[in-house]
Each structure stands twice: as C-alpha cells, then as structure tokens.
Amino acid sequence: MELHNGLLFWPTTLVKEPHTNPPIKPHYDAIIVGAGMSGILTAKALIDEGLSVAVIERNELGSGSTSANTGLLQYSNDIQLHELCDLIGEEDAVRFYKLCLEAVDQLEKTAQPLKDQADFIRRPSICFASEKRDVSKLEQECEILVKHGFSAEFWNELVVEKRLPFKAPAALYTNNDAEMNPYKFVVSLTEQLIAKGLDLFENTYANIIEDKGNDIILHTMNGIFKTSRIIYTTGYDRLPYGKMKGADINRSYAIVTEQKPTFESWYENALIWETARPYLYMRKTVDHRIIIGGLDEKKANPAKHESKVEAMANMLLDKLHELIPGESFHAPYKYCASFGESLDHLPFIGQHPEQPNHYYLLGFGGNGTVYSMLGSQIIADLIMNRPNDDARLVTLDRKYGIK
Numbered sequence: 001m002e003l004h005n006g007l008l009f010w011p012t013t014l015v016k017e018p019h020t021n022p023p024i025k026p027h028y029d030a031i032i033v034g035a036g037m038s039g040i041l042t043a044k045a046l047i048d049e050g051l052s053v054a055v056i057e058r059n060e061l062g063s064g065s066t067s068a069n070t071g072l073l074q075y076s077n078d079i080q081l082h083e084l085c086d087l088i089g090e091e092d093a094v095r096f097y098k099l100c101l102e103a104v105d106q107l108e109k110t111a112q113p114l115k116d117q118a119d120f121i122r123r124p125s126i127c128f129a130s131e132k133r134d135v136s137k138l139e140q141e142c143e144i145l146v147k148h149g150f151s152a153e154f155w156n157e158l159v160v161e162k163r164l165p166f167k168a169p170a171a172l173y174t175n176n177d178a179e180m181n182p183y184k185f186v187v188s189l190t191e192q193l194i195a196k197g198l199d200l201f202e203n204t205y206a207n208i209i210e211d212k213g214n215d216i217i218l219h220t221m222n223g224i225f226k227t228s229r230i231i232y233t234t235g236y237d238r239l240p241y242g243k244m245k246g247a248d249i250n251r252s253y254a255i256v257t258e259q260k261p262t263f264e265s266w267y268e269n270a271l272i273w274e275t276a277r278p279y280l281y282m283r284k285t286v287d288h289r290i291i292i293g294g295l296d297e298k299k300a301n302p303a304k305h306e307s308k309v310e311a312m313a314n315m316l317l318d319k320l321h322e323l324i325p326g327e328s329f330h331a332p333y334k335y336c337a338s339f340g341e342s343l344d345h346l347p348f349i350g351q352h353p354e355q356p357n358h359y360y361l362l363g364f365g366g367n368g369t370v371y372s373m374l375g376s377q378i379i380a381d382l383i384m385n386r387p388n389d390d391a392r393l394v395t396l397d398r399k400y401g402i403k
Contacts, residue, residue: 002301003235003302003338004335005303005309005335005336006302006306007335008335009333010182010183010184011067012333013181013184014115014183014187017191019060021200021204022199022200024054025054025199027228028054028225029046029051029053029227030046030051030052031055031216031229032054032230033206033230033232033233033234034232034233035062035186035202036062036065036186037065037185037363038235038362038363038368038376039055039233040061040062040189041372041375041376042231042361042375042379042380043055043190044189045376045377045380047193047197049380049383051383053197053198053199054200055199055200056205057201057202058204059202059203060202060203061186061187061190061202062187062190064237065235065337065338065339066183066186067182067183068335069182069368069369070281070291071181073107074125074177074366074370075100075101075150075176076100076127076174077366077367078277079345081141081144081148082140088344095390099374099390099393100371100374103373104176104178106373106374106377107178107180107370107373108120108122110185110189114184114185114188114189115188116181119181119285120178120179120180120185121179121180122176123178123179123283124174124271125173125270125271126171126173126270127174127274127275128168128172128272129274134169138154138170139170145174150176151175152172152175153173154170155173157170165323165324165326166322166323177271179284180369181285201220201222203222204220204222206219206220207219211355215228216228216230228357229358229359229383230357230358231361231379232358232361233361235340236338236339236340241355242358242403244362244401245399245403246343247341247348248340248341248342249339250339250340251297251301251302251303251336251338251339252278252297252336253293253295253309253312253316253334253336254291254293254334255333256285256290256291257289257292257320257329258329259287259289260288260290260327263288263290263327265327266284272323278296280292281293292319292320294319295315296339300338302336302337302338309335309336312334312336313331317329317331340362341365342400344400345365346365346393347365347375348360348361348362348364348394349362349371349374349379349395349396350379350382350391350394350395350396350397353396353401353402353403354403359382359383361376
C-alpha cells in the first residue's frame, strides 16, 4: 500500500547516494524485511552482535513512513502514564515509560557519529490542555510522573499565558525528549552499516516466504535468499507473513512551513502537543521551519486527491495561526500519511507465537521511532537467547498481537 501522498520535506534535506544491490550471499544469519527506522536499527543491533545481516526493501531506503515521520521523540505515549497504569498495572506501565526514556537516550548515542548528528537535539515537551475538563488529567499525569522520578512541572493558566503565545487552561512541561531528522538518521546510519558488512537490497520484494528445515527461504524477483532468522519491520504496510490482531491503520496530515529565522516566540523550542484526541503536534526544525500535524482520520489509505491534501493543509495553517497569532506562515510542504495504532497502545515486538525464528518489530503508536529503538534491543536479546524481562510487555502472544 502507499503510505503517504503529497510533497515531503525530509527527503529534500539530504542527497542520497545511488545504491547498487550487492551479490546475494549463500546464507545470512538474519534477514530484515523493511528498510525504514525499525529495519535499520534492528540491522545495527544484530551487526553489533557479529551476525551476517541483509535488509530487503520493496522500494527504496527510508522511502516509507520514515520520510513522513515528523521526528518528535517523546517518552510519553498517546496514552498517558496514569491511564496506562489502569490498563496494565502501575509497575509495568512505569517500566514501559522508562524503556521509552532509555530509548531516547540510545537514539541520541546512535545519532552522534552520523552526518550532522541527524539534527538530533534534546528538547522539552509541552502538552497543553485542549479544554478545561482536561486540566485534571494533566494534574494526575504530573503527579505520577514525579512520583516515579520523571522530570515534570504542572503549569496553570497564568504560567501558560506567560510562556506561550497562546492561551490554555493548563499545560504539562516535561524534560528529556528530543527532535531529529528521521530520514537523515536512517540514510546516514545505513551508510555506516554497509561499511560494516550490511547487505542492503532495494526494490526487492519477497513474494514467497517458506520454512525449509532449519532455514527460511525468501523468493524475490532478484533471486533467492536463505536465512536462519527473519525479522519483519514493514511498519504500517501489509505484513508479508502473519496477521495482526487489534491494530488500526489511520491517516494524518502534516505541513512544513517556509523558513522563519526571525521567529523566536517559542518557549525553549519545545515539542508541543495537546490533550485532545486526535491531537495537534508541533516542532521547529534546525533551519527555522515549523512542522505541525494532526487532523487524523479513520481511513487507512492516504488521501489521493491533491485538493483534499490542500484543504487539510489549510486547516493546519489556520490552527498554526491560532496558536501563534501575529505571524504569517505558508506551507510549501504538505502531505497525508498512514499510521498505525494498536488497541492496547503497545507496539508489536517479539517472536511469532507459533513460528520459531520469525520475529516482528512493528512500532504501532505515536512513538514509532522510540519503539523502533527499544524494539531493536529486545529483538537482539531474543535472537541471541539472552533473557529480557521487558519483552513480555510487548509480546506478540497477547490478546492484541500477531497470529
């Protein structure tokens, strides 16, 4: 399926070097299906373990959701911590949030040697109350975050008015989040991994995947691959093997403004979002643009007609002008993209319950990049037969998993 439609911004920020597929090796320790954020981070984790790894991609490197990803890296989830506690218990919910925070740290470490450090910059986040009735939610969230050692401040209406260019009944200020350029991250990291032995095969689709003895055989138009283990990192695209339970594919819209180097009215260049569902989200870029997204729709495929994308982009511009009055913005980049959500608000990470050596890392939810990072570590531990107690939190053998 097509994952986005419109004019994307990130691919304009980096010239991707032409790639020629290498010869297919007789056998790989692991083959990863999907060359986006999840696939490349998993490749890094497995190459770091000394395994021989190939990544196959039906299109081009980073051309799927990675190109449409707005690059907000937050440990907070679409479901707030106090709400997740009600679903899975306080101990597990807090552990999951701490895993997400650790993943942001690991992303920072991974970005350090990359080109321009992939524009990775630590930022605070500000979640504002969309309505007065949401104030109590932010109070509860602040209380439980502080209780468990997360840095958080509750802002009342007066503090919001003093620090932000718009009014809101309250806001929650948190630290230790980040922003980055996901396309630059994936392309630059892949270049490093190829130098370490990764085989990347673009425009390669596995139309038949079968188990034969201890091997898994992938039949593609470019040849036959053999591997001991396969990891599916296909994002929101159709799974080539297995079926998800309890997942929705929806679509969202985003715009990227022109450069505004003189615009400084933005508290600590924070990542900004809100309590409403669906919610608006905003960030700045290193070249002084603003990215704003939202207006989610319960439709799986991106809007096909340019007029629809244009209309939704204009609505986002109107929202931006409401939040930042006195400024005038235009949107040279505008697009619609598909995204996935799981019904229990957790990603799908682990080994297939009934098929040994078939693994999945599907970062469904608002924290896809963060899930990609934490998931790559879980997958590496599972493949190397190391104990990982955190794997149970996102196991595929749950009510909402993969069969």
